[in-house]
Amino acid sequence: MLLSIVQYSQPEAHYFDDGPSVAMAFSFAFLTQNIFESTFRVRKVMENRSFQDEERANQIESQLKEASTLAEEADRKYDEVARKLAMVEADLERAEERAEAGENKIVELEEELRVVGNNLKSLELSEEKALERPHNLTHLPKIVELEEELRVVGNNLKSLEVSEEKALQREDAYEEQIRTLSARLKEAETRAEFAERSVQKLQKEVDRLEDELLIEKERVRNLTAEIEQTVQEIQGS
DSSP states (O other), X not given: OHHHHHHHHTTTGGGSOSSHHHHHHHXXXXXXXXXXXXXXXXXXXXXXXXXXXXXXXXXXXXXXHHHHHHHHHHHHHHHHHHHHHHHHHHHHHHHHHHHHHHHHHHHHHHHHHXXXXXXXXXXXXXXXXXXXXXXOGGGHHHHHHHHHHHHHHHHHHHHHHHHHHHHHHHHHHHHHHHHHHHHHHHHHHHHHHHHHHHHHHHHHHHHHHHHHHHHHHHHHHHHHHHHHHHHHHHHHO
């Protein structure tokens, strides 16, 4: 800028006298150069400050996004735990109902098995008595009938034994399912309790910070009042 002004001044030198006019021209050029440099420095400072502000804004925006993501993730985990807890409670209730029904069925089967066993013993005793009188042909139809009944009862007994075995297997499966569901329920309850304790801990921390802030504000007010009182005393003396 200074060079251009000097170059401009040379062909137009006849407009100026040899004395103060030339000095004024150089002073004007020097002043213009200083203004240009100052403006350039101010612009660079403003550009740097704008860049820093933009970086700070981007950083805050990134932190805000991260905090939002963490909050959403916490909400999602809480909802997932609550959903699993509800599912486990429902599964456990259904498993307990099925186990109770299986136990009732086993009791019924055991009672029926006892009755069939008594009938079988009675039939065997009757057959033994009938066989003690082989010449009494009048008992043959009865023996055949008893043998047929014995065969039917035997088949029923086998069927009942198989049913009882299956019922016991189902009961074992129910008990295993109940143990599994109970463990899952306990785990979900533990997670829920941990989340609740964490929330309570954070809430206590927030309350503590708020109390400290109130105390600090009160301290500033008291200090300000003391300073004002001291100034008034000095002015009054």
